[in-house]
Amino acid sequence: QVQLVESGGGSVQAGGSLRLSCAASGYTYSNNYALWFRQAPGKEREGVAAIYTGGGSTYYADSVKGRFIISQDNAKNTVYLQMNSLKPEDTAMYYCAADLLGGGSPLSPDEYNYWGQGTQVTVSS
Numbered sequence: 001q002v003q004l005v006e007s008g009g010g011s012v013q014a015g016g017s018l019r020l021s022c023a024a025s026g027y028t029y030s031n032n033y034a035l036w037f038r039q040a041p042g043k044e045r046e047g048v049a050a051i052y053t054g055g056g057s058t059y060y061a062d063s064v065k066g067r068f069i070i071s072q073d074n075a076k077n078t079v080y081l082q083m084n085s086l087k088p089e090d091t092a093m094y095y096c097a098a099d100l101l102g103g104g105s106p107l108s109p110d111e112y113n114y115w116g117q118g119t120q121v122t123v124s125s
Helices: none
Strands: 003-007 010-013 018-025 033-039 046-052 058-060 068-073 078-083 092-100 112-115 119-124
Touching: 003 092, 018 033, 018 092, 018 119, 033 068, 033 078, 046 068, 046 078, 058 068, 078 092
Parallel strands: 010 119
Antiparallel strands: 003 018, 018 078, 033 046, 033 092, 046 058, 068 078, 092 112, 092 119
16 A cells, blocks of 8 residues: 655745655555645645656746745655745645656646645745
8 A cells, every 4th residue: 555654844934944754664665756736725735846766857937936845755755845045925835746646747636646735834924
């Protein structure tokens, strides 16, 4: 059974940083894509960062480009999201996803087979 478990969320003031982790069990991040996406109340899901775990190529939404960094640790079978210069508009539930369907867009959450349960990020002004 595949499980993706997010951690690292919390409350931080604007300008601060957080690092989210997504540990996988029953699944190996290898030669496929992993995604971090978020959803705020009343808003649509937004893919924020994706990584091709077979080669390290990364993709970012314009809203986070230059502030967020996605990375992987194969030994720990974990994907990370380093979030810097956080803004109040980054407040959302953050989820990780793995195993992109063939031909799907790396930043589209609906194109992934597995999702985690999410971790809350709250940024105060």
